[in-house]
Amino acid sequence: MEEILVQSSTNTYKISIGESLRLQIKQFLNKEYSSIMLVTDDHVAALYLNEILENLPNDQVFQSIVPAGEKSKNLQAFYQLQTEAIEFGLDRESLIIALGGGVVGDLAGFVAATYMRGIDYIQMPTTILAHDSSVGGKVAINHELGKNLIGSFYPPEAVIYDVETLHSLSDREIRSGYAELIKEALISNENFFNTLLMVDIYNVPNGGLQAHLQQGIKIKATIVEADERESGVRKYLNLGHTLGHALEAELGYGKLTHGEAVAIGLLFAIHVSEELYSIKLPFNELVQWFTKNKYPINVTDLDKLALINKMKSDKKALKSRIQMVLLEAVAKPVTKELEDTAIENYLISFERRLMEND
Known part of the structure; x- marks a missing residue:
């Protein structure tokens, strides 16, 4: 496993790259969370969601699944995830996990940046493209007049990059x-x-x-x-x-x-x-x-x-x-x-x- 440290203005976070990391997720959680909301898309959910859920330590784990593709990176999906976070009872000690490609990472990261003025999130990229978008803390949704126009700078707590998830890419x-x-x-x-x-x-x-x-x-x-x-x-x-x-x-x-x-x-x-x-x-x-x-x-x-x-x-x-x-x-x-x-x-x-x- 390769580890790369990134120093942001608010925290230092670790990028971990290796095989089977999705099955070792407990070791990447640096603190106990009151609840966890896992956000993914319907394509990734069918492949890896159950494995992730089985390896999370918290009893209070919720899941939200959005349609795969760039069209989900919009205000409606953002609002829906905020609604679900409220209904699940997430608080300021909760964690959001973004499991998927750049769309899921940007969308879930922006939800984390704005829910109760900001809660922790972890990026779990499952695409090659997301090696770029998951690093650096830029989170956003699209507007029909332009891409990534609504967003924030909000670094993750960690990036967990399991390269085995790349085998299923188109x-x-x-x-x-x-x-x-x-x-x-x-x-x-x-x-x-x-x-x-x-x-x-x-x-x-x-x-x-x-x-x-x-x-x-x-x-x-x-x-x-x-x-x-x-x-x-x-x-x-x-x-x-x-x-x-x-x-x-x-x-x-x-x-x-x-x-x-x-x-x-x-x-x-x-x-x-x-x-x-x-x-x-x-x-x-x-x-x-x-x-x-x-x-x-x-x-x-x-x-x-x-x-x-x-x-x-x-x-x-x-x-x-x-x-x-x-x-x-x-x-x-x-x-x-x-x-x-x-x-x-x-x-x-x-x-x-x-x-x-x-």
């Missing part, structure tokens, strides 16, 4: 997770990026997957410790997310997975970087890797004005000006404010470039 979920690993490599570690370019993501042995996750989590943890509330270097973790979030909101949540949208956003960020700074970055190499690993990157006929409006409503925008994370080189990220007309032109040339690579 190809789409594997793609989604590896896009975030590629992002982390692009902003901080060229060797890691080159290593990932050699990977067939659907045939990674357990040891290799765990090594990739540890590397990605260490990158994320280092950045989060340096800038917990995203006033500086933490913004670099948004590489690929300006267009990625806009695509998710414009196409409808669930049409693309988060990671699939980010993959397109990464290519766009690299394209803009090359054009703006007159440099050569691994655009073609990344297109080939995404294509080999079956990412749906050939988006065409984009509504560019609609996407620009979505980008301007993104939480990373400043005074309605689009702020993008770009690259001066691999592992050398920068932030740049761009005018609408520039973004529109870049979208046109980006779409043309993708068609030429098809």
Whole structure:
């Protein structure tokens, strides 16, 4: 088992990565809780819920199951979970456990952050993508006008990452997770990026997957410790997310997975970087890797004005000006404010470039 410590402004929490950790959950509870509310989705519940319940020490354990998918990360699901927490009798000494992917983690974490002004929660990620979202204490729900616009910074008490739960992932979920690993490599570690370019993501042995996750989590943890509330270097973790979030909101949540949208956003960020700074970055190499690993990157006929409006409503925008994370080189990220007309032109040339690579 690998352990990584993260120091936040309010607490130090441990990220534990290994096999069969879901069966050892008692050892990760640092104190006694008056009650426990376990939040998961209907897909994960069918696979792991009973195992978790059998290994919880508390008699007062409740469960809440939401529909799987990004569409559950909304105000209605948030309100329903708050209602259930009240009906279950949770108090300020209660614990919420988020068992699932990024949707469950963000949703349950935001419930924990706001229930009675904040109670403890633990992240138990079950997807590759959630290696990123479960670390750093950003919790949120979506608004139809933009992704993650309603949320908070609220660190967990622990992150328990049982890699055995990754065996049941679909190809789409594997793609989604590896896009975030590629992002982390692009902003901080060229060797890691080159290593990932050699990977067939659907045939990674357990040891290799765990090594990739540890590397990605260490990158994320280092950045989060340096800038917990995203006033500086933490913004670099948004590489690929300006267009990625806009695509998710414009196409409808669930049409693309988060990671699939980010993959397109990464290519766009690299394209803009090359054009703006007159440099050569691994655009073609990344297109080939995404294509080999079956990412749906050939988006065409984009509504560019609609996407620009979505980008301007993104939480990373400043005074309605689009702020993008770009690259001066691999592992050398920068932030740049761009005018609408520039973004529109870049979208046109980006779409043309993708068609030429098809």
